[in-house]
Amino acid sequence: MxxxxxxxxxxxxxxxxxxxxxxxxxxxxxxxxxxxxxxxxxxxxxxxxxxxxxxxxxxxxxxxxxxxxxxxxxxxxxxxxxRTLPTVPRLVPFATGVDGEGPFEKFQVRAQTFNTRILGGGLLTPQIGYNGLAPGPTIEIERGTRVELTVRNHLPATHPTFGHPMDIATHLHGSASLPQFDGYAADLTVPGFMKTYHYPDHQTARTIWYHDHAQHVTAENVYSGLNAHYHIHDEEERALLPQGExxxxxxxxxxxxxxxxxxxxxxxxxxxxxxxxxxxxxxxxxxxxxxxxxxxxxxxxxxxxxxxxxxxxxxxxxxxxxxxxxxxxxxxxxxxxxxxxxxxxxxxxxxxxxxxxxxxxxxxxxxxxxxxxxxxxxxxxxxxxxxxxxxxxxxxxxxxxNTIPGDLSTGNAVMALDPADAVRERRFRVKRDDATNVWELGELSWFDIVDSGYQRVMADPGLGDTEIWEFEGGDGWFHPIHIHLVDFKVLTRNGVPVFDYEQGPKDTVYVGENETVRLLMNFGPHRGRYMVHCHNLSHEDHAMMTQYSVGLQPGDPDPNDPINAARPVPDADPSLA
Missing domain, CATH: 2.60.40.420 (Cupredoxins -  blue copper proteins)
Incomplete structure (x- = not known):
């Protein structure tokens, strides 16, 4: 050999x-x-x-x-x-500038139907995606550059293949966004409407992504093509790692x-x-x-x-x-x-x-x-x-x-969190209810959240609190658990250190069958309600999703209400790309 x-x-x-x-x-x-x-x-x-x-x-x-x-x-x-690997295009901003809060860039995408040629024999596959691409165009920005992303719903009334209503909600997964711009599952943009999302982009360099998050149909919509990369760059990352092509x-x-x-x-x-x-x-x-x-x-x-x-x-x-x-x-x-x-x-x-x-x-x-x-x-x-x-x-x-760096971000704030600083530990079991066949996270499902008028929460940490959350997986399934708003440190998996490749800041954790993971996180920088769910999207839609609140007590006013604080509006010009 x-x-x-x-x-x-x-x-x-x-x-x-x-x-x-x-x-x-x-x-x-x-x-x-x-x-x-x-x-x-x-x-x-x-x-x-x-x-x-x-x-x-x-x-x-x-x-x-x-x-x-x-x-x-x-x-x-x-x-x-x-076939040759396609290069996904970068989305070009339609406006850039600097104001009293610093630099900003403005982007727009439209969710639309299109056909792709994946199979042989001339067969076409109908899909939906941002700007007629699956995956959609990549957004690249520098840390500290605020982004306004307007998402125009140019989809038909019903899905071209699966037939469900084509309401959408756009989540920038991994972004510390305000609740009303986080893509809350019930914050729906119907066809013919548009919503402008505001992203602070103050976080360190990272790979995040934007995708549909409409309640009960996230799986079909992401599967059909509504997903795309979003990259935040900074000086530290640019100096250490390959760039460009x-x-x-x-x-x-x-x-x-x-x-x-x-x-x-x-x-x-x-x-x-x-x-x-x-x-x-x-x-x-x-x-x-x-x-x-x-x-x-x-x-x-x-x-x-x-x-x-x-x-x-x-x-x-x-x-x-x-x-x-x-x-x-x-x-x-x-x-x-x-x-x-x-x-x-x-x-x-x-x-x-x-x-x-x-x-x-x-x-x-x-x-x-x-x-x-x-x-x-x-x-x-x-x-x-x-x-x-x-x-x-x-x-x-x-x-x-020709350089593989050793030290990277040795002062990362999430990885520097100390379990001794945790003010509370919470435990949640992920499971399927044998009576209802509904997937649950802890003792709640998304049906419980809807029935409460979107008020019930699984946890209510204070703004700035550090907590340990433990997730226990059950028999027969694995569950990728995603916590909106925060990054966390994975402390242990079944009581032992995590795999080497997990030793960095995370927002989604692999919870394998009969595994128990312990996570350490600090809650901020915003007050409000945020979702937690399984990212097996079939589980999420049926209905392994719940929510927690940061810095809110029952009855407190909520200026960042995730459904009502920033409503979609009629599309000013449905012909625009």
Whole structure:
């Protein structure tokens, strides 16, 4: 066999892998050993020059439950690695400036229907998305730049495939927004109306995302394409990590298709949706051509229910540099990792020494998934036999091309939180009510919140309080729990330290079957009501979502009422993009 270590530059990953202990290997094994409309067909000629093989044998304990779930003819399912990874466009502001509060940028998107060509045979797949893209256009801003995002609902009265009313609510997931701009599930914008959201963007650099959050139909709407990246940059992050074309946004999703090419939505009695076609940036099993240098990837999982256990086909670890809430205190390496819906991980892959080779991003799956013939493959990287780019666009040296940093954000405020400062501990069990078949978080479901006139809460921390929240998972399911407004530190998982790649600020935590996680967080900077829910969107919609309040007591006036403080208005010009 060819020596897979040959040609790897000194000081890169092969040196660090030698330090991986047997305990770490066992631990990682225990984890569970732009849209398609813009997709470019082709690349086969170039791909034939690359070897495609896996050098790492991983035992997959998850048997494929079926060859496929889609009803489309098998020959119309796309071939693996036949398309090029689409680059999702950046959204351009229509206004910029500086006022008494500092710099600002104004953006607008319209939610609209469109068709994509994902399958073969000329079949079209109707979707909905921001500006006719799935995923939608990426917003990139500098920390401290306030953003106004106007979302225009240009959708028909009912969903073109699933038939439900096309009311929407836009949530900037990971943003410390005021409640009335947080995309509260009952703050609905109906077709023909628009809402302008205000985002302070005072948080440190991070990968967040905007997506639909309409109550009871979030799963269908996000699955249909209403999701997009949003990046906050700052000086610390720019100095440490690759930028521009070497800073790559990735959105992974799965889908299932009816015989006519439309999306199917088999949610298996509200338990989840698992597709048999894996999409990256809207394209099925694409290939990305890369230079032999270090790249940064921002990977977002927008699946309704599927979690992944990612690994590289050549056995190389990736270097984690950021979690949901931004830079980790120090970089961490892992051979594989669990990645649930809504989580974002930023990591570096070192392609030096692999010119002319193909490296695949593979999926070894986790418990509580449904796996099919080709859900073990995700995408491929073809490392071009070219000299790497070692300078920035202005011609200055770019040290990130061959540098993997150790220390990152060592003073991160969330990771510096001390459990001794917690003023209260709360415990919540996530479960399904056997009598009603309704998913519950603690003792509440979203039906309870609606019945209370959106007033009942699961917790009422004071503004500035630090608390520990414990979530206990049940049998038969895993639950990615998302807490709006705050970032948190994951203290323990089943009483032991968390995985290395989780050692950064988070807003969504993987709660596996029979796992108990403890989270530490400080509540602020705003008063008001915020949602907590499972990000298996089938669970959220039926109805594993509740809310908590910050700095409010029963009967207090609430100037930031999440439904009424900033109502949508009729679209001033429905023809505008």
């Amino acid at each position: 060819e020596d897979r270590w040959e040609g790897v530059p000194p000081g890169s990953w092969q040196a660090s892998i030698m330090s991986v202990t047997r305990r770490q290997v066992l631990r990682y094994g225990a984890v569970g050993a732009a849209g398609a409309a813009a997709t470019v067909l082709g690349g086969a000629a170039l791909a034939s020059a690359f070897s495609s093989r896996s050098d790492l044998a991983v035992v997959n304990h998850h048997e494929a439950l079926a060859a496929s779930v889609s009803q489309v003819a098998p020959e119309l399912i796309p071939r693996r690695y036949a 070497f800073d790559v946004a990735l959105t992974v999703d799965d889908a299932q298709f009816a015989a006519d090419g439309r999306l199917m939505f088999d949610h298996r009695e509200d338990s989840g949706v698992w597709g048999d076609v894996i999409l990256m940036n809207g394209a099925p099993w694409p290939v990305m051509r890369v230079e032999p240098r270090i790249y940064r990837f921002r990977l977002l999982n927008t699946c309704v229910s599927r979690s992944f256990r990612f690994r590289l086909s050549n056995g190389m670890p990736v270097t984690f540099v950021a979690t949901d809430g931004g830079l980790m205190p120090r970089s961490r390496q892992a051979l594989s990792w669990r990645h649930s819906p809504a989580e974002r991980y930023e990591f570096l892959i070192d392609f030096r020494g692999f010119a002319g080779r193909r490296i695949e991003l593979l999926n070894s799956s986790n418990d509580n998934n449904r796996d099919f013939d080709f859900t073990d493959k995700v995408m491929a990287f073809d490392v071009l036999p070219v000299p790497p780019t070692t300078t920035r666009p202005d011609g200055s040296p770019d040290p990130t091309w």
